[in-house]
Amino acid sequence: MTHSIDIPALQAIVGPENVSARTADLEAHSIDESCVTPCLPEVIVWPGDTEQVAGVLRYANEHEIPVVPWSGGSSLEGNPVPVHGGIVLAMYRLKEILDVNEDDLQVTVQPGIIYDDLNAHLRRLGLFFPPAPGSADVATLGGMVSNNSSGMQAVKYGVTRNYVMKLKCVLPNGEILDIGSRAKKSTSGYDLVSLIVGSEGTLGVVTEITLRLMGLPEQVSSAIAVFDTLKDATDAVYDAVRYGLDAAAIELLDGGTVRVTNEQMGLNLREVPTVFIEFHGPMAGVEDQVAYMREICEDHNCLEFDVAATPERRAVLWAARREARDSIKLSHAGEILVSGDVCVPISHFGEMVEYVHQVARETGMRIYVFGHAGDGNLHTEMILRRSNEDDARRGDRATDAIVRRALAVGGTIAGEHGVGLAKRIFLEAEHGPEVVALMKAIKQVFDPKGIMNPGKIFA
Ligand SMILES: Cc1cc2nc3c(=O)[nH]c(=O)nc-3n(C[C@H](O)[C@H](O)[C@H](O)COP(=O)(O)OP(=O)(O)OC[C@H]3O[C@@H](n4cnc5c(N)ncnc54)[C@H](O)[C@@H]3O)c2cc1C
Numbered sequence: 001m002t003h004s005i006d007i008p009a010l011q012a013i014v015g016p017e018n019v020s021a022r023t024a025d026l027e028a029h030s031i032d033e034s035c036v037t038p039c040l041p042e043v044i045v046w047p048g049d050t051e052q053v054a055g056v057l058r059y060a061n062e063h064e065i066p067v068v069p070w071s072g073g074s075s076l077e078g079n080p081v082p083v084h085g086g087i088v089l090a091m092y093r094l095k096e097i098l099d100v101n102e103d104d105l106q107v108t109v110q111p112g113i114i115y116d117d118l119n120a121h122l123r124r125l126g127l128f129f130p131p132a133p134g135s136a137d138v139a140t141l142g143g144m145v146s147n148n149s150s151g152m153q154a155v156k157y158g159v160t161r162n163y164v165m166k167l168k169c170v171l172p173n174g175e176i177l178d179i180g181s182r183a184k185k186s187t188s189g190y191d192l193v194s195l196i197v198g199s200e201g202t203l204g205v206v207t208e209i210t211l212r213l214m215g216l217p218e219q220v221s222s223a224i225a226v227f228d229t230l231k232d233a234t235d236a237v238y239d240a241v242r243y244g245l246d247a248a249a250i251e252l253l254d255g256g257t258v259r260v261t262n263e264q265m266g267l268n269l270r271e272v273p274t275v276f277i278e279f280h281g282p283m284a285g286v287e288d289q290v291a292y293m294r295e296i297c298e299d300h301n302c303l304e305f306d307v308a309a310t311p312e313r314r315a316v317l318w319a320a321r322r323e324a325r326d327s328i329k330l331s332h333a334g335e336i337l338v339s340g341d342v343c344v345p346i347s348h349f350g351e352m353v354e355y356v357h358q359v360a361r362e363t364g365m366r367i368y369v370f371g372h373a374g375d376g377n378l379h380t381e382m383i384l385r386r387s388n389e390d391d392a393r394r395g396d397r398a399t400d401a402i403v404r405r406a407l408a409v410g411g412t413i414a415g416e417h418g419v420g421l422a423k424r425i426f427l428e429a430e431h432g433p434e435v436v437a438l439m440k441a442i443k444q445v446f447d448p449k450g451i452m453n454p455g456k457i458f459a
Contacts, residue, residue: 001085003065005043010087013055018046018093029070029080029088033135035336035384036078036421041068041088048093050168050176050207057205058174060087060451067172068453069201071112071140076339077420079147079200083455089205091142097121098208106165106182108210111142127213130157133416134322141209147418148198152321155241155374156248156280157214159416161197168208169196172447182210195442200418201453203446217280220248221290222308224317225275225297230254230357233273234350236300237373240277241346243296245289249278250374251321252353257328257370261320264327269320272303275373276321324370328381338395340380341423342406343415349376355405356380363398365391377415378406404429424459 010019020026021043031038047053060067066086073080082088094110097118101107102125109118115136119128133139133151143149145167150159166180180186180193196203227233237250252275253261259271275297279289294305308314329337344352353369356378360367371379382398384391403413403426413419413426428436440458443450 003042003063003086005063005065005087006059007043009059010043010045010056013059014045014047014052018048020044029073029082029090032073032075032078032080034076034078034081034420034422035338036081039081039083040085041082042085044088044090046090046093050170053089053170053205053207054174054176056087056089057170057172057451061172061174061449064449064451066454067205067451069142069146069205071143071146072114072135072138074135074138074143075147075420076341076417077414077422079418079420079456080143080453081421083421086451091205092140094142094207095140100125100127101182102127104182105213105215106210107213108166108208109141111145111206111209112140115139115141115144122213123216126216128216129163129211130214131160131163134325136322141211142206145197145206145209146199146201148416150372150375150416152249152251152278152318152372154372154377154416155250156246161194163211163213164193164197164209165212166208166210167193167196167206169204169206171204172449172452177204180210184212198418200420200456202443202456203452205452217248219283219286220278220280220314221286222276222278222314222317223290223293223305224269224308225277225293225302225305226270227273227275227297227300227302229301230273230353231350232300232302233275234353234373236297236302237275238346238350239296239300240293241374243292245293245296246279246281247277247289247293247374248280249276250372251276252370252373253321253324254353254357254369257324257368260331260368261324261327264330265320265323267316267320270304276317278318325379325381328368332383334386336384336386338382338384338399339417339422340382340399340402341377341415341417342403342411342413343375343377344406344409344411346374346376348409348411349373349378352376352378352406352409352411356402359398359401363394363401365394365398367398372415375415376411419457421456424457427458
């Protein structure tokens with residue numbers, strides 16, 4: 001799809017050096033980390049402030065040209081892929097920390113700042129922003145807000161949406177809105193902040209974000225527990241949640257995922273179902289929690305419970321968990337990875353993990369299972385050979401079965417990666433046609449000409 005785009009008009013808004021239609025730049029913004037087909041935009045624009053974003057949107061809206069916000073490009077569902085061409089609005093020049101309010105434990109940032117960079121700055125002040133996605137070294141705050149990202153610490157601290165207090169958001173017609181307040185709670189009208197969070201760039205462009213923060217915990221303690229069977233591992237996770245352990249992270253890797261992680265990272269973890277656990281809090285409390293978790297794991301036939309004695313050992317363990325997806329990717333270079341992100345009520349997590357393995361056997365597909373077990377959030381990576389129609393067919397069957405089972409037990413198609421392109425076909429199965437119609441009506445109010453990240457969320 002091509003549009004008649006007036007490059008000099010865009011250059012007049014953001015400066016000539018901040019507009020490009022060079023093939024290399026277009027290609028760099030044609031695909032995220034998902035397996036969807038790459039799509040070239042027609043032009044890349046790098047705005048330097050909110051007014052420039054507004055100017056570009058006014059121009060695009062007037063001429064009905066698609067605009068796709070792009071930050072770190074690390075999404076896993078095709079969320080920022082410009083399927084209808086048009087303008088990619090690359091937000092990563094906007095990466096300043098605008099204000100740290102230590103008195104109220106709040107920070108205001110531009111959307112292009114990377115998660116790890118923000119926390120490196122906050123750490124010096126004894127503060128942090130907790131959601132911690134596995135992609136913490138590349139994910140930006142704009143992308144995290146727009147996907148409502150979370151990660152390994154969501155079991156204790158919640159998801160991005162729980163931390164967003166205020167947003168500056170530019171509507172497709174160029175209007176600039178300040179939404180929300182710095183008050184800890186509010187019942188003042190509809191919660192538009194929560195609506196923008198997770199809207200995947202389909203309603204407007206976020207140019208400033210005010211977050212609440214947490215104080216760094218006094219003590220951090222990590223352990224890994226290894227089990228003979230997935231059932232024992234997921235039963236231990238369930239008991240930890242059921243008995244109210246205040247874990248900061250409870251993550252699961254199946255044996256296959258541990259094997260590729262060992263291969264790629266040169267580790268020698270036992271290649272069996274493994275639970276990674278972390279506790280945050282005051283010294284004594286943390287030690288009690290670790291002891292309690294050990295008891296729970298031993299009750300479920302844990303083969304070994306290894307407390308990370310030093311910060312270095314802790315860093316190695318969590319790097320292994322964080323690099324799980326990249327390890328799978330490296331082990332299957334040249335093949336296609338299809339990512340899954342279903343999330344189910346915790347009482348169904350164990351059966352869901354078993355079910356994925358059953359689907360893998362029945363369809364003959366290779367599927368790795370890992371994820372944020374304490375939240376019931378299951379990540380799957382299914383391996384497909386390129387240009388192999390049989391794999392593609394069996395892969396679709398496997399994905400369909402996994403998603404429908406998650407919905408049947410009261411779960412969701414997308415725990416944290418969003419809908420993007422890849423999960424659109426399941427949106428109605430989760431919400432029903434009436435709710436999807438209401439969502440589309442909301443989109444229409446914000447974006448009557450349909451220029452904002454078209455083709456996403458809705459099939
Ligand atoms: C190895 C790996 C591990 C991952 N682990 C996790 C995980 O643990 N948890 C998790 O939640 N995700 C995870 N992800 C997915 C991804 O990293 C997150 O969704 C991340 O927050 C996306 O941020 P980004 O800056 O890359 O955004 P992008 O991918 O560039 O964009 C994300 C979406 O936001 C929109 N957008 C971007 N900026 C703006 C803006 N300023 N205003 C409006 N819309 C905007 C885009 O159009 C797009 O729809 C992982 C990805 C990888 C590759």
